[in-house]
Each structure stands twice: as structure tokens, then as C-alpha cells.
């Protein structure tokens with residue numbers, strides 16, 4: 001089986017996306033997988049799913065995936081942006097990751113499951129993530145929260161001075177109040 005087809009199957013990449021190339025870096029024990037998509041004139045709006053005209057592409061982004069065969073696995077793609085008549089220009093939904101995440105949905109899911117049984121330190125070591133990375137994943141999935149919003153994990157970090165204004169455009173009402181209380185009260 002060709003390596004592109006192998007990785008397409010491992011990653012579960014479906015139309016209109018495909019694996020364009022695979023770059024195996026033996027010395028650094030990394031495999032870089034470049035994803036590309038068919039030329040589609042319209043993409044579903046990320047907000048309302050209305051077929052919307054392709055507007056442009058974001059610069060290339062990277063997502064850390066679960067290791068494959070002990071190789072650190074990194075996905076690369078240029079996410080398309082569509083122009084919805086109602087919602088304007090939005091990055092389309094990518095099947096492998098949540099909007100603003102640097103990790104694939106699969107890696108995040110595994111980390112969340114492990115975090116129920118092990119410490120952040122243990123999970124970080126096992127998945128080869130930094131303290132900040134595992135903390136960000138843990139913070140982004142508060143129990144009871146059905147799905148993460150596009151807030152940055154920065155918003156949920158405990159901050160020394162209370163009432164620090166949110167750095168992103170996410171409205172405060174959509175998330176937990178930025179009172180500086182951080183994770184207090186969470187299990």
C-alpha cells in the first residue's frame with residue numbers, strides 16, 4: 001500500500017480531503033503529513049452549514065496527532081475560508097480538529113480520557129506534550145461542557161490580578177466569568 005493511502009486510512013481522512021504527501025524524518029522520529037483538498041467552489045459555513053463561496057485559505061497550520069508507529073505525527077494543511085451571506089468570512093470546519101486547537105480531535109480525546117485516570121504530568125509525559133499543552137487541553141474540556149468554544153486556554157488560566165480583561169474577542173458571557181478564579185470549584 002502506498003504511504004499516502006496508508007496514512008489516509010490511519011488518520012481517517014475523507015473526501016474532499018486527501019493526503020498530498022508524507023515526509024518521514026527518520027532522524028527526528030517525526031512524520032509530517034500534508035493534507036490537501038479538492039477544488040470545491042463552495043464549502044459549508046462553519047456556523048450555519050450553508051454552502052458558501054470559497055473566499056481564501058489561511059496560511060499553513062499544523063496539528064499534532066497521536067504518534068503513529070512511535071513517530072511523532074504532525075498534520076499540515078491550509079484551512080479554507082468560506083464567505084457566508086449571513087456570517088461572513090469563516091474558516092471551514094476541519095474534520096480532524098476543533099477550531100483553534102493545535103492538536104487533532106483524536107489526540108485531545110485520548111488525553112481527556114487519560115486525564116480522568118492519571119495526572120497531567122503523567123499524561124503529558126506519555127503523549128510527549130509540554131506542561132502548557134496538556135494544561136491547555138485539560139482546561140479546554142471542563143466536565144459538563146459539551147463542546148469547546150473558540151476561546152483560547154489563556155482565558156481560563158488563573159491570573160494573578162482579578163478582572164483582567166479577556167485578550168481575545170470571545171465575549172465574556174459565553175464562557176466562565178473572567179474573575180481570576182481559574183479552575184477553583186472544578187473537580
Ligand SMILES: [Zn+2]
Pocket residue numbers: 045046047048049050084085086087088
Ligand atoms: Zn453561515
